[in-house]
Amino acid sequence: xxxxxxxxxxxxxxDLLFDRSFRTRWRLGFDKVIGWVLPLLFLVAIIPILDLVxxxxxxxxxxxxxxxxxxxxxxxxxxxxxxxxxxxAIMLFxxxxxxxxxxxxxxxxxxxxxxxAAGWVRMTANMLVGTPSVVLGYFGYFLLVITxxxxxxxxxxxxxxxxxMTPYVFRIADLAYSSIPRPIREAAYGSGARPYQYVLRxxxxxxxxxxxxGVFLALAIGVGETAPIVLTTTQSVIFxxxxxxxxxxxxxxxxxxxxxxxxxxxxxxxxxxxxILLVVVVALNILVRVISARYQKRLEGLYQ
Amino acid sequence: xxxxxxxxxxxSAGTVAGRIVPFVPAxxxxxxxxxxxxxxxxxxxxxxxxxxxxxSNWNPPDxxxxxxxxxxxxxxxxxxxxxAMAIGLGIAIASTTYLPGWITRFLDxxxxxxxxxxxxxxxxxxxxxxxxxxxxxxxxxxYNHLGFIPGFGGVAPRADGLGLPVGIFILTLMALPIxxxxxxxALRSVPRDLWEAGLGLGATRWETMxxxxxxxxxxxxxxxAFLGFGRAFGExxxxxxxxxVVATYPINVYGSxxxxxxxxxxxxxxxxxxxxxxxxxxxxxxxxxxxxxxxNIIGRRLVARIVTYEVxxx
Amino acid sequence: MIADENGGTVVVSVQHLxxxxxxxxxxxxxxxxxxxxxxxxxxxPSGCGKTTFVxxxxxxxxxTPGLTIDGxxxxxxxxxxxxxxxxVMVRRRIGMVFQRPTVFPTxxxxxxxxxxxxxxxxxxxxxxxxxxxxxxxxxWEEVKDDLDRPALSLSGGQQQRLCIARALVTQPRxxxxxxxxxxxxxxxTQRVEATMQRLxxxxxxxxxxxxxxxxxxxxxxxxxxxxxxxxxxxxxxEVLERPRNPLTAEFITGRFS
Numbered sequence: 001x002x003x004x005x006x007x008x009x010x011x012x013x014x015d016l017l018f019d020r021s022f023r024t025r026w027r028l029g030f031d032k033v034i035g036w037v038l039p040l041l042f043l044v045a046i047i048p049i050l051d052l053v054x055x056x057x058x059x060x061x062x063x064x065x066x067x068x069x070x071x072x073x074x075x076x077x078x079x080x081x082x083x084x085x086x087x088x089a090i091m092l093f094x095x096x097x098x099x100x101x102x103x104x105x106x107x108x109x110x111x112x113x114x115x116x117a118a119g120w121v122r123m124t125a126n127m128l129v130g131t132p133s134v135v136l137g138y139f140g141y142f143l144l145v146i147t148x149x150x151x152x153x154x155x156x157x158x159x160x161x162x163x164x165m166t167p168y169v170f171r172i173a174d175l176a177y178s179s180i181p182r183p184i185r186e187a188a189y190g191s192g193a194r195p196y197q198y199v200l201r202x203x204x205x206x207x208x209x210x211x212x213x214g215v216f217l218a219l220a221i222g223v224g225e226t227a228p229i230v231l232t233t234t235q236s237v238i239f240x241x242x243x244x245x246x247x248x249x250x251x252x253x254x255x256x257x258x259x260x261x262x263x264x265x266x267x268x269x270x271x272x273x274x275x276i277l278l279v280v281v282v283a284l285n286i287l288v289r290v291i292s293a294r295y296q297k298r299l300e301g302l303y304q
Numbered sequence: 305x306x307x308x309x310x311x312x313x314x315x316s317a318g319t320v321a322g323r324i325v326p327f328v329p330a331x332x333x334x335x336x337x338x339x340x341x342x343x344x345x346x347x348x349x350x351x352x353x354x355x356x357x358x359x360s361n362w363n364p365p366d367x368x369x370x371x372x373x374x375x376x377x378x379x380x381x382x383x384x385x386x387x388a389m390a391i392g393l394g395i396a397i398a399s400t401t402y403l404p405g406w407i408t409r410f411l412d413x414x415x416x417x418x419x420x421x422x423x424x425x426x427x428x429x430x431x432x433x434x435x436x437x438x439x440x441x442x443x444x445x446x447y448n449h450l451g452f453i454p455g456f457g458g459v460a461p462r463a464d465g466l467g468l469p470v471g472i473f474i475l476t477l478m479a480l481p482i483x484x485x486x487x488x489x490a491l492r493s494v495p496r497d498l499w500e501a502g503l504g505l506g507a508t509r510w511e512t513m514x515x516x517x518x519x520x521x522x523x524x525x526x527x528x529a530f531l532g533f534g535r536a537f538g539e540x541x542x543x544x545x546x547x548x549v550v551a552t553y554p555i556n557v558y559g560s561x562x563x564x565x566x567x568x569x570x571x572x573x574x575x576x577x578x579x580x581x582x583x584x585x586x587x588x589x590x591x592x593x594x595x596x597x598x599x600n601i602i603g604r605r606l607v608a609r610i611v612t613y614e615v616x617x618x
Numbered sequence: 619m620i621a622d623e624n625g626g627t628v629v630v631s632v633q634h635l636x637x638x639x640x641x642x643x644x645x646x647x648x649x650x651x652x653x654x655x656x657x658x659x660x661x662x663p664s665g666c667g668k669t670t671f672v673x674x675x676x677x678x679x680x681x682t683p684g685l686t687i688d689g690x691x692x693x694x695x696x697x698x699x700x701x702x703x704x705x706v707m708v709r710r711r712i713g714m715v716f717q718r719p720t721v722f723p724t725x726x727x728x729x730x731x732x733x734x735x736x737x738x739x740x741x742x743x744x745x746x747x748x749x750x751x752x753x754x755x756x757x758w759e760e761v762k763d764d765l766d767r768p769a770l771s772l773s774g775g776q777q778q779r780l781c782i783a784r785a786l787v788t789q790p791r792x793x794x795x796x797x798x799x800x801x802x803x804x805x806x807t808q809r810v811e812a813t814m815q816r817l818x819x820x821x822x823x824x825x826x827x828x829x830x831x832x833x834x835x836x837x838x839x840x841x842x843x844x845x846x847x848x849x850x851x852x853x854x855x856e857v858l859e860r861p862r863n864p865l866t867a868e869f870i871t872g873r874f875s
Contacts, residue, residue, distance in 0.1 A: 023737065023738050024707070024737070027508055027511070027706070027736070028508060028704055028706060030508070030510060031508035031509055031510045031511070031706075034402075034510055035398075035401075035402040035509070035510075037394075038394045038395070038397055038398035038402060039398040039402060039403050039407075041391050041394040041395045041398065042395055042398070042411050042414070042415070044391050044395075044480070045391075045395070045414050045415045045418055045477075045480060045481075045484075046411070046414045048418070048477055049414060049417055049418060049421070051429075051433075052421065052425070052426070052429045055429055055432075055433050056425065056428075056429065101329070101332050102332075104329035104332070105329040105330055105331075105332035105333065107329070108326055108327060108328070108329040108330035109330040111326070112326040112327055112330065113327060113330050117330075118330075120334070121330050121331070121333060121334060123601070123604075124333040124334045124336075124337050125333040126600065126604060127337060127597050127600055127601065128333055128336060128337055130531070130534050130538075130596055130597070130599075130600035131337075131340070131538070131593060131596055131597070132537075132538030132539070132540060132565050132592060132593075132596055133538075133540060134538075134540040134565045134568050134569045134589075134592075135340065135344075135538075135589055135592060135593050135596075136340070137569070137572075138344065138568065138572070138585075138586065138589045139339065139340045139343055139344070141572065142343050142344070142346070142347045142586070143339070143343050146347075147343075163336060166332065166333070166336065167333055167336075170332065170333055195326065220420060223422075224420075224421075224422025224423070224424070224425070225422070226422070226423065226424045226540070226541040227540050227541060227569055230569075231569070231572055251422060251424045251541075254424050254425070254427075254428055255424060255541070258427070258428045258431060258432070258545065259431075270428060271428070274424070274425045274428055277422055277424075277425060278421070278422075278425060281420050281421065281422060282417070282420065285416075285417065285420040289413065289416075404683075405683075495720075497716055497717075497718055497720045498720050498722070500678060500681065500716065500720075501714075501716060501720035501722075501781070502722075502732075503678070503681070503709065504676065504678060504709055504713065504714040504716075504785070505709065505713070505732055505733045505736070505784065505785065505788065506706055506707070506709040506710040506733055506736060506737075506788060507706070507732075507733075507736055508706050511736055515722075515732070515736075516722055519722070519723060519724070520722075520723060
């Protein structure tokens with residue numbers, strides 16, 4: 001190698017700093033250009049969203065009257081009153097069950113399970129989250145609709161949806177409790193607290209915002225699901241449903257009506273249902289973000 | 305963090321039941337997963353459809369070959385994965401390197417929002433707006449200009465635009481948040497020291513990204529591929545709406561076909577009461593489940609830690 | 619070449635360098651020249667700006683957002699902060715070694731060859747330069763039999779010497795070292811210091827260190843910073859035994875071991 005000292009006499013700063021060789025110009029130029037090109041890729045995400053929201057809104061809003069929104073008249077099928085209320089009913093039931101199962105499960109994993117077993121349990125929770133929703137739908141169909149004999153009904157749909165939502169709540173509850181700072185935990189047990197006292201009195205208030213967040217998130221995901229519901233329920237025009245009766249869900253409404261002729265009120269109904277869903281889901285997502293930003297916790301380490 | 309580190313004090317109090325009971329709820333996910341597998345096994349009655357099951361002849365009630373559906377799932381998910389990875393990589397690089405912080409903080413939520421949109425809403429938008437666009441603009445353009453490439457010519461694409469191209473497009477949008485998020489995290493995990501060392505040696509930002517950061521984060525990037533693929537592979541409703549699901553192999557790039565998830569979703573109705581039909585569908589469900597689980601496990605094992613965002617399917 | 623009164627050539631000339639973060643001055647009107655074949659130790663209490671100073675010399679300081687840089691730094695007479703100069707080019711001639719060994723997760727050879735591969739050198743030239751650089755950093759004998767081994771399989775001290783070699787391979791004139799031994803054990807530190815002694819014959823070395831005894835061992839000259847001001851600079855022995863600035867004396871007696 002020409003040693004550094006040999007260069008001393010010959011090179012000047014001009015040569016070194018203002019290198020005009022092709023390769024150098026190419027390197028610097030490429031870096032500059034790509035710095036403009038890559039950010040444009042954001043548009044691939046942004047344009048579709050804006051287009052989608054605009055489209056749904058523009059198709060839904062023109063015929064969206066207060067009557068359409070609220071009428072629960074069984075003889076007027078092109079109204080949203082029944083779907084909205086039924087969806088709320090299903091979500092209430094499903095979320096309660098999911099929270100019950102997920103919360104108990106997550107807290108138990110965080111508090112009472114040895115690390116190795118906890119690792120396995122967390123893995124299964126992750127696997128459930130990654131399972132296609134149609135498989136959950138099949139599970140609900142075979143187990144609840146057929147084997148338990150509940151038929152295509154409110155309860156079958158709600159429970160299936162609850163099963164779908166449980167792993168999400170589970171993970172967040174687990175994380176919330178596992179990330180309670182050690183000193184607090186040790187202080188509580190050190191003062192003689194029994195497990196249920198620690199869980200309820202000490203940890204719960206701390207974990208609460210995160211868990212609430214998790215519930216909102218599970219809600220956002222659950223309300224938009226189609227397969228688990230469509231496969232386990234059949235549409236109804238009345239509200240309220242009974243346990244074993246048919247029931248309507250917003251996504252089901254879209255599914256039933258999306259191939260209706262253009263301009264028909266039924267198709268408009270599908271768009272309106274879609275709009276409601278979008279509003280709810282976006283609102284929940286924003287809420288979740290805001291709460292997250294304030295409490296700055298993420299699933300980490302445990303959920304590998 | 306869990307019992308291994310908890311003081312043992314609470315264990316001495318209570319009966320055997322008192323010690324077992326707290327563990328039980330933790331088994332819920334395992335029970336659920338096990339339940340799913342068992343239930344599907346039962347309803348499939350472990351029917352041995354023989355090699356025919358893996359063949360291409362799907363002709364109920366005689367033949368139950370699911371090869372078409374497996375191929376269909378791959379034909380839609382793999383291209384979507386490719387696009388989602390390419391775009392996600394570009395966005396992640398732009399986010400971490402080329403754009404100032406305040407812009408990224410503003411733009412990132414848009415990508416995350418893509419994940420929050422229910423798949424049926426993608427479906428209705430896809431079916432009524434995007435597919436016609438593909439049908440009238442994009443597919444004919446490809447057909448006319450690239451028709452010489454095998455697969456891009458032949459039978460003219462449908463006017464309503466339903467088929468593989470729009471299906472792949474929609475799946476790309478659905479996988480994009482996952483790939484972008486995970487690749488971004490992989491790139492962010494590069495230690496600042498290492499990054500500066502690259503720059504300090506006279507590399508441009510792009511070169512440092514390419515030769516230092518991306519290799520360092522390659523496991524995370526691979527994990528993004530697996531999990532993004534899993535998302536696309538298991539997608540059900542949106543694909544059912546835009547793909548024009550028919551149980552045949554697609555004749556060309558614009559063709560119609562079926563995926564496992566969409567076929568399962570659409571046929572359960574017609575299989576009602578027919579136990580052989582139900583058995584075949586259940587077995588297909590098991591295949592779908594196994595593939596999804598495998599992809600999920602591998603994808604997660606690749607990184608020491610995944611910062612998991614609460615995104616549907618992640 | 620600019621020759622100063624003593625006949626040595628000034629390679630880098632820092633002229634009235636002021637670095638500000640918002641309104642607060644991290645470096646205040648620092649001027650200092652660096653001659654060829656020298657090793658200048660930059661010392662001072664924590665927060666005195668020595669890291670910022672050395673990172674200004676190869677424009678790495680620009681990576682920290684929100685800083686304003688005033689003044690000029692001349693490399694062989696050319697201001698490296700001239701708007702027409704791209705920082706990428708500066709860093710070929712002014713190399714840097716960091717506090718912790720920052721080897722890339724590739725082979726030893728690929729680590730060392732990194733800088734030359736970027737500029738598209740032929741493989742034969744690269745191999746020669748890699749060997750030379752590894753010799754200069756004192757690592758050649760230990761790795762010559764297997765350059766394709768992963769760089770991460772080396773010990774901490776060896777990795778740091780690899781980082782030095784890596785910085786040398788692009789034939790810089792100046793080598794900046796930001797506390798390069800602070801993460802190493804005493805034996806490794808000794809090897810690196812021996813390398814520094816050899817390097818100062820051929821390069822301009824600027825060494826930031828919090829260890830005054832290290833400065834005493836390896837440097838020709840010590841520059842003392844205090845709260846962003848250059849309070850003293852001179853030959854090592856003089857600064858340590860007969861410091862002119864009382865603050866220097868305080869600092870040294872507090873740290874000298």
